[in-house]
Amino acid sequence: MTPEAPPTESFWTEVTGERLAQGDYLLDCPVPVFPADYGQTEGNSEVGVRLVDLIVVTQSCDLENKKVSLVAMCPISTIAQLKTVDEKYGKNDRLEEIRKGKWEALHMLSSPESPTNNQDVRIVDFREIHSLPVQFLGAHAIKLGKRRRLKSPYLEHFSQAFARFFMRVGLPSAIQKFK
Amino acid sequence: MPAVAHPPEPVAVLASIERSSFSTLEHAEGREGRLVLGNLQAAYKAWHDRSEYLARRRESQTDELPAVYQSPIVRIVCTTFYDAGRHQPLPFPDSED
Numbered sequence: 001m002t003p004e005a006p007p008t009e010s011f012w013t014e015v016t017g018e019r020l021a022q023g024d025y026l027l028d029c030p031v032p033v034f035p036a037d038y039g040q041t042e043g044n045s046e047v048g049v050r051l052v053d054l055i056v057v058t059q060s061c062d063l064e065n066k067k068v069s070l071v072a073m074c075p076i077s078t079i080a081q082l083k084t085v086d087e088k089y090g091k092n093d094r095l096e097e098i099r100k101g102k103w104e105a106l107h108m109l110s111s112p113e114s115p116t117n118n119q120d121v122r123i124v125d126f127r128e129i130h131s132l133p134v135q136f137l138g139a140h141a142i143k144l145g146k147r148r149r150l151k152s153p154y155l156e157h158f159s160q161a162f163a164r165f166f167m168r169v170g171l172p173s174a175i176q177k178f179k
Numbered sequence: 180m181p182a183v184a185h186p187p188e189p190v191a192v193l194a195s196i197e198r199s200s201f202s203t204l205e206h207a208e209g210r211e212g213r214l215v216l217g218n219l220q221a222a223y224k225a226w227h228d229r230s231e232y233l234a235r236r237r238e239s240q241t242d243e244l245p246a247v248y249q250s251p252i253v254r255i256v257c258t259t260f261y262d263a264g265r266h267q268p269l270p271f272p273d274s275e276d
Contacts, residue, residue: 031266032260033263038258044258044259045258045259046258046259046260046261047258047259047260047261048260048261048262048263049260049261049262049263050263050264050265050266051264051265051266052265052266075266075268077268081268082268082271085267085268085269085270086268086270086271088270088271089271094271103272105272106272125268125269127269127272128269
């Protein structure tokens, strides 16, 4: 349940090092974008690599116990970054809907720097998942130096929202609305 | 890029490394012995290693080869990674479920 009181503490803590956990906020992760015809002909192919800020969604226990070779992550953006793509992200009514959890694909997190400034929130988009090798990301995390990590219970709230997005079930027939 | 009838020489592979900004993705082996290589340095090493193994096999007159080289390499794709800028977010979700 989304609390109504203004935030008095940060959602985030600060960490360093190569050990990753769910909720890690990793800046400038390189993500390859393969063209449709990649690998179909012999010779040279070009693949663009884009930088994206990502937050880890893979469970911390899986990372700690080395059960995965790839880390699953979703894009995390500022309002300013999102507004460049769609002006709806800048509308207060839409932002309030996101804050309340109305849009399952989007999850709002407080600003890492100023938790009381709702214009500096971060929004995670669960519609996109990027996977990168564990060791590669660990090396990248070291290069980043200090990074933010979601702390409990905001982490569990975030993890639950991620699960909620993927557990949706589309029904072929709906009950008529009550008017 | 001109079509390559045979796997590229290591010199040609190394020339492409200069254009690559990212060389840390792991390489993967595809089906039918096809090597799809994301790391150009690994491409050179794999080509070099395979040549060495083939030469050693001829000398020892044995059919023993590491599994990765047992299938003929049908195709080598040497990949050049280039900086494509920042990733663009998706538009706002259109409708409710």
